[in-house]
Amino acid sequence: MPDADELACLDELIADLSPQADQLLPFLHRVQERLGHVSPAAMRFAAHAFNLSRADVYGVVTFYGDFRETPVGDTVVQLCMAEACQAVGARALAAHAEQRLGVPLGSSTADGTHHLEAVYCLGNCALGPSMRVKDAVHGRVTPGRFDTLLQLPATNRSRS
Numbered sequence: 001m002p003d004a005d006e007l008a009c010l011d012e013l014i015a016d017l018s019p020q021a022d023q024l025l026p027f028l029h030r031v032q033e034r035l036g037h038v039s040p041a042a043m044r045f046a047a048h049a050f051n052l053s054r055a056d057v058y059g060v061v062t063f064y065g066d067f068r069e070t071p072v073g074d075t076v077v078q079l080c081m082a083e084a085c086q087a088v089g090a091r092a093l094a095a096h097a098e099q100r101l102g103v104p105l106g107s108s109t110a111d112g113t114h115h116l117e118a119v120y121c122l123g124n125c126a127l128g129p130s131m132r133v134k135d136a137v138h139g140r141v142t143p144g145r146f147d148t149l150l151q152l153p154a155t156n157r158s159r160s
Contacts, residue, residue, distance in 0.1 A: 002041035037068040073108035073115035082121040085128035096143040
């Protein structure tokens with residue numbers, strides 16, 4: 001089960017929800033928002049609270065791409081890798097992002113400031129390549145604009 005602090009947080013997050021299965025998603029979203037991920041302990045808590053199996057809760061957490069099972073960097077950076085964005089430079093942008101942040105897609109930086117991940121469509125196809133930083137979607141992202149949006153220090157290389 002969760003430690004005392006996590007248990008208190010989970011109790012607070014569930015306090016105004018009814019113990020019915022249709023309240024599982026709102027609860028998991030609250031957990032994700034507050035803790036940054038849905039831990040195994042939170043999944044066990046949810047299973048007990050909503051009278052579901054742990055497998056049911058795990059299935060929900062792993063089905064929806066917005067839920068994370070482990071903590072990630074403070075700033076989540078999502079690069080669209082769908083076909084429309086790939087056609088206008090998403091792969092080159094991803095290579096630049098990996099080089100600048102020093103991590104492959106799907107990873108967090110060592111200092112915990114950024115988490116870089118691929119997603120498949122941000123709904124901004126006409127303005128690709130696109131990326132989302134926290135909740136803001138940006139289009140026509142170049143390597144230089146990527147650096148600017150993340151406030152990364154300039155390099156000696158020319159920018160596009």
